[in-house]
Amino acid sequence: xxxxxxxxxxxxLSCACGLxxxxxxxxxxxxxxxxxxxxxEIIVTATRRAETLQETPVAVNVVSxxxxxxxxxxxxxxxxxxxxxxxxxNGDGRSNIATLRGISFNPDSGSSDAVQVYFNEIDVxxxxxxxxxxxxxxxxxxxxxxxxxxxxxxxxxxxxxxxARPDLAKxxxxxxxxxxxxxxxxxxGAASVPIIQDSLAVRGAFLYDRNRxxxxxxxxxxxxYNETMSGRVSLAWQPSSEFRADLxxxxxxxxxxxxxxxxxxxxxxSPNSFFPLRSGPAxxxxxxxxxxxxxxxxxxxxxxxxxxxNYDFGWGELVFNGGYQKTRLEQQRDQxxxxxxxxxxxxxxxxxxYDLWTTEVRLQSPSNSxxxxxxxxxxxxSKFNNVRVNQSNDAFFTDPFGTIFPGMTGPGPVPPQIxxxxxxxxxILPIVSKSYAVSGLLGYEVVDGLTITGGLRQTWGKTTRxxxxxxxxxxxxxxxxxxxxxxxxxxxxxxxxxxxxxxxxYANYGRSFRPGVAATGVSTPLDARYLQTPDETSDGFEVxxxxxxxxxxxxxxxxxxxxxFKNYVDFAPSLTTNSSRVPGAVDTATxxxxxxxxxxxxxxxxxxxxxxxxxxxxxxxxxxxxxNYDNAQLYCNDxxxxxxxxxxxxxxxxxxxxxxxxxxxxxxxxxxxxxxxSNGEVRFGMGSLTPFIxxxxxxxPGFNSQYSNYTYRDFTKIDLFVGLRGEDRWELNVFVKNxxxxxxxxxxSQGNFQVGTGTLPGxxxxxxxxxxxxxxxxxxxxxxxxxxxLRFNW
Numbered sequence: 190x191x192x193x194x195x196x197x198x199x200x201x202l203s204c205a206c207g208l209x210x211x212x213x214x215x216x217x218x219x220x221x222x223x224x225x226x227x228x229x230e231i232i233v234t235a236t237r238r239a240e241t242l243q244e245t246p247v248a249v250n251v252v253s254x255x256x257x258x259x260x261x262x263x264x265x266x267x268x269x270x271x272x273x274x275x276x277x278x279n280g281d282g283r284s285n286i287a288t289l290r291g292i293s294f295n296p297d298s299g300s301s302d303a304v305q306v307y308f309n310e311i312d313v314x315x316x317x318x319x320x321x322x323x324x325x326x327x328x329x330x331x332x333x334x335x336x337x338x339x340x341x342x343x344x345x346x347x348x349x350x351x352x353a354r355p356d357l358a359k360x361x362x363x364x365x366x367x368x369x370x371x372x373x374x375x376x377x378g379a380a381s382v383p384i385i386q387d388s389l390a391v392r393g394a395f396l397y398d399r400n401r402x403x404x405x406x407x408x409x410x411x412x413x414y415n416e417t418m419s420g421r422v423s424l425a426w427q428p429s430s431e432f433r434a435d436l437x438x439x440x441x442x443x444x445x446x447x448x449x450x451x452x453x454x455x456x457x458x459s460p461n462s463f464f465p466l467r468s469g470p471a472x473x474x475x476x477x478x479x480x481x482x483x484x485x486x487x488x489x490x491x492x493x494x495x496x497x498x499n500y501d502f503g504w505g506e507l508v509f510n511g512g513y514q515k516t517r518l519e520q521q522r523d524q525x526x527x528x529x530x531x532x533x534x535x536x537x538x539x540x541x542x543y544d545l546w547t548t549e550v551r552l553q554s555p556s557n558s559x560x561x562x563x564x565x566x567x568x569x570x571s572k573f574n575n576v577r578v579n580q581s582n583d584a585f586f587t588d589p590f591g592t593i594f595p596g597m598t599g600p601g602p603v604p605p606q607i608x609x610x611x612x613x614x615x616x617i618l619p620i621v622s623k624s625y626a627v628s629g630l631l632g633y634e635v636v637d638g639l640t641i642t643g644g645l646r647q648t649w650g651k652t653t654r655x656x657x658x659x660x661x662x663x664x665x666x667x668x669x670x671x672x673x674x675x676x677x678x679x680x681x682x683x684x685x686x687x688x689x690x691x692x693x694x695y696a697n698y699g700r701s702f703r704p705g706v707a708a709t710g711v712s713t714p715l716d717a718r719y720l721q722t723p724d725e726t727s728d729g730f731e732v733x734x735x736x737x738x739x740x741x742x743x744x745x746x747x748x749x750x751x752x753x754f755k756n757y758v759d760f761a762p763s764l765t766t767n768s769s770r771v772p773g774a775v776d777t778a779t780x781x782x783x784x785x786x787x788x789x790x791x792x793x794x795x796x797x798x799x800x801x802x803x804x805x806x807x808x809x810x811x812x813x814x815x816x817n818y819d820n821a822q823l824y825c826n827d828x829x830x831x832x833x834x835x836x837x838x839x840x841x842x843x844x845x846x847x848x849x850x851x852x853x854x855x856x857x858x859x860x861x862x863x864x865x866x867s868n869g870e871v872r873f874g875m876g877s878l879t880p881f882i883x884x885x886x887x888x889x890p891g892f893n894s895q896y897s898n899y900t901y902r903d904f905t906k907i908d909l910f911v912g913l914r915g916e917d918r919w920e921l922n923v924f925v926k927n928x929x930x931x932x933x934x935x936x937x938s939q940g941n942f943q944v945g946t947g948t949l950p951g952x953x954x955x956x957x958x959x960x961x962x963x964x965x966x967x968x969x970x971x972x973x974x975x976x977x978x979l980r981f982n983w
Contacts (some may be wrong), residue, residue: 200513205751219813222353234349235331237338237563238556243735246640246685247697248794250275250810254325254353260868261367261924263398265319265350268374270906272330273864274787274794275537277319278935278968285319289377290332290750291790291816292345293493293858295760297782300706300725305335305343309348309437309495310357311547312341312569316489318350320443321417323377324394326351330793333750334699334729337630337644337681340837341569344701344727344754345790354435355390356381357426362392364982369976373400392423404972405448407479408469434498434795449526450478451964453941455480468528468962469548475932480962483534488580491516506553514545519876521751524580527942527962535944537580553630560641561632566625571618574727578710582614582660585946585960614778615659618709620927624650628680638687645680651928656714675704675724685980691737695817700726706758706783712766713776715847717823722785744798750791757788757821759857764847765826767842767947775840777945782848786821788857790814799869807869815862817852826939834896836940840959855895859936862890872914883922897937904970906935923977930973938966 219747231242237251242251250272252262253691259297262268264286276288287294287304294303296316305313331339339347349457362380367373379394419441428431456468469480489887495512508688524535524907539928546569553563625648632642654671683697710722734746792814799807827849834851842849856862870883884907891903912922944960 193603201904211372218847232327233327235329237553238561240556242748243685243737243744244693245734245735246683246693246697247746248669248731248733248746248750250330250796252328252330253326257322257325257328258363258365259883259910261366261869261910261922261926261976262323265322268328268330268348270885270908271810271866273790273810273812273866274332275330275862276858276935279319280743285315286350286862287319287345287883289345290752290792290812291814291857291860291862292752292757293759295762296347296475300704300707300758300760301341303345303703304344304352305339305341305347307339307347307494309512309547310353310497310510311495311514312350313493313512313514313545316518317441317489317493317514317516320441320489321375321396321398321419322350322422323394324353324379325395326353331933332603333697334681334727337642337646337683337697337699341567341650342646342677342679342701344703344725344729344752351438352421352423353379353381353392353394355383355392355423356426357383357387357425359383360983363980364829365978365980367976367978369974371401371404371591371974373973373974374398380916381704389428390423392421392870394421394423395419400691402445403450404681405450405477405479405969407448407481407780415443416445417441417443417629431501431503432499433456434496436494437493437495438507439491439493440487441493443487443489445487445661447485447487448481449475449485450477450817450967450969451527451962452476452481452967453944453962453964456961456963462779468531468964472964474934474967477932477969477972479526480528480964481523481526482528482531483525484521484534485523486521488519491837496501499955501555503555506555508549508551508553508713509553510544510547510549512547512671512968515543516545517542525944526966529942529944529962535583537578539579540577541573542575543571546570559632559642561590561634563628563630563644565628565630565905566903567628568626569622569624571622576616576618576620578616578618580613580614582612582712582778584610584612585944591678592707596721610662611659612662614708614712616712617657617659618654619652620652620709622650622652632683640685641682642684643680643682643940645678648675648677648679648702650675650704651702652707654709656709658712659983660712663867671706671707671721673707673721673828675702677702677704677724677726691741693736694732694734696732699729699731701725701729703758705756705785708780708782708930711780712778713766713780715768716767719780719782719848722758722783723756723808725754725756725758725785727730727752727757728952742801744796746794746796748794750794751789753819754788754790754835756785757818757857758783759786759823761826762827764824765828765836765840765842767845767847770845770847772845773841775842775945776849777946780848782824782825784829785827786823786853788817788821790816790857792816792862799821804874806868807867809865809867811863811865813863816857817855818857822850822855823853824848825853827851828940832941835898836943837940838940839896840943840945856892859894859897859901861889861892861901877916879911879914881912881914881922884908885910889963897939899934899937899965902933904931905929908971917982918977919981921977921979924975926974928973929973931970932972933970934954934967935970936968940965942966 202253331347364378367375377396381392383390396419398417402413421439424436457761492515498509500507520539548568551565628646630644634640681699685695704727705722731750735746794812828838831844868885910924914920942962
């Protein structure tokens with residue numbers, strides 16, 4: 190394994206060196222073509238002030254709209270290929286999980302975001318925005334606690350997405366078409382037209398994207414599918430140099446029909462075995478196969494409006510950011526994704542309609558002021574309008590003799606040793622959440638180049654949940670109410686010293702907070718202590734330097750961080766429980782529970798940029814993030830009772846507890862501690878035409894996961910582009926993604942997929958005999974893909 194890892198690392202470095210050698214040859218050509226933006230000139234708003242990337246005293250990665258177009262980044266989740274340490278994944282077709290600095294966020298946890306997503310300065314839902322993207326102005330990935338400058342306190346960082354704004358001076362736009370050999374098509378474009386010169390302009394943009402959603406095929410021949418359609422209208426009004434307003438409306442529709450890949454021998458027993466059922470053939474990751482019998486479909490319809498205004502009084506600026514998001518999510522799936530019970534479907538339908546309102550008002554000093562101050566007020570309101578879950582929750586009970594309930598089986602080839610009790614469950618879940626915050630910030634440049642900044646933020650909130658559980662077959666109709674009223678004082682401080690125009694060193698501190706979470710969707714009677722987490726807090730420290738060398742042809746940024754969490758909130762989607770506390774018994778339905786425990790995240794991040802001429806650019810970014818639990822007592826599956834998480838064998842809960850508890854000091858998320866990305870372009874001047882070679886390399890080493898009991902293999906992803914550009918008016922490129930055609934598991938289930946069984950009263954000592962599919966579920970990387978892109982600009 191070590192030899193293989195070393196081989197791929199050498200391949201990665203060889204690719205980067207090869208690009209650098211080609212760069213040296215290109216330097217002797219005539220310097221024509223588009224000049225790349227120097228990091229010292231890239232403007233970011235990480236501190237809510239317009240500053241260059243090199244001046245900003247926080248760790249920031251920037252992906253420009255030009256980068257998105259050049260690297261054919263068709264999906265928001267693909268920005269992880271250029272931002273090391275960031276993982277964006279969707280394992281089940283619905284839930285988008287973001288991980289930054291080793292800290293993960295699962296929207297199903299019900300907690301506020303650990304990695305907050307903003308669109309045009311408005312915090313939005315990750316499940317909606319981790320989809321196909323188009324007409325982007327800039328993406329900023331801000332690392333570390335964000336309580337000092339942002340409206341939401343997100344402990345791991347933020348992803349700030351900005352759409353392209355209308356051009357007030359002249360008509361501009363683009364049209365782009367891309368297609369690949371894997372039945373993927375992407376069509377997008379935009380046009381900006383001034384209505385009143387230098388005062389009023391409108392921009393329209395559209396997207397149509399269709400692909401095979403991970404290229405996983407079901408054993409019955411069905412193929413995965415994804416379709417996204419979106420349109421955006423932006424209006425910019427600037428009646429004077431002191432005032433500007435940008436109004437944006439966006440409509441999004443996505444239809445995803447994914448399949449979850451499986452691997453393993455499957456359940457292929459002998460004719461005399463206890464369960465004479467065949468779940469499917471032996472499958473490897475390279476087969477890219479699923480075995481689900483039922484339908485899987487996820488749709489998302491979203492309307493979004495954002496308004497950003499800025500008025501400059503001279504002595505200060507008044508900023509308003511407001512937004513409204515209306516989303517309707519629909520989910521249909523067969524919960525038996527491993528086909529543990531062949532010929533039998535456990536269907537589920539979830540409808541999630543919700544509305545989000547966000548408002549921020551901020552009065553701040555002008556950007557060129559020696560005294561930096563700001564006062565702000567934030568208001569957020571979200572309403573989940575009767576989330577509905579309807580599912581088959583049939584109870585399987587072990588009858589070890591096959592004689593207690595002869596012939597009483599459910600549909601499908603269920604063996605006589607199992608008694609099936611058909612159960613349909615409905616859950617109605619309205620959730621209303623309100624959050625208020627006021628903040629103040631004060632900074633001063635005490636001597637030339639040395640600035641000290643500090644600020645505080647007080648947050649109040651109220652979240653009301655009311656869960657109604659209906660099980661008609663047994664006459665259950667209960668309602669459980671939960672009210673959480675969080676309140677927290679957070680903030681931070683920073684000191685920045687501009688030693689000279691090419692060197693900036695800084696240190697900062699940030700305190701974050703996330704309110705405790707109440708469990709939802711639990712259909713078993715568990716004690717209250719399992720259903721509510723305490724509040725989460727963390728203290729983060731960061732030191733760094735940002736430098737430019739050799740007349741700004743080289744940039745080097747380094748940051749080191751340490752962050753300690755108390756009651757870090759995470760999520761366990763499927764825990765085996767024993768609500769009866771009878772030894773040997775388990776509940777037939779698993780419970781989705783939030784978890785909490787202490788944790789520490791620490792590491793180093795490096796950004797290196799090399800631009801010896803207008804014809805060459807090369808960037809190498811690397812990060813090491815060690816995020817581990819710190820003697821955390823977490824709810825878990827522990828079938829063998831050794832205190833280490835596992836889901837292998839017969840489901841059980843040790844002793845008389847309702848939920849197993851494990852002591853964990855392992856990594857928080859199943860992601861590698863180290864990751865590296867490199868991208869660059871070499872341009873060759875030929876009059877009005879510019880041929881180019883472009884490359885993107887990302888590397889993730891292999892690692893062993895204690896939680897999943899799985900050894901992840903290293904992954905080297907190489908994307909190559911060769912093309913021709915004509916005076917920056919058009920570009921044609923052909924490309925290959927995942928050149929090495931490596932298939933790797935990004936996340937795997939903790940054990941084989943099973944459908945559990947309960948025990949009939951009085952027979953608990955015989956234990957349970959679950960349906961074991963013989964497969965583990967996996968999210969896997971996309972295969973090698975060849976394609977071409979044609980783009981026109983005006």
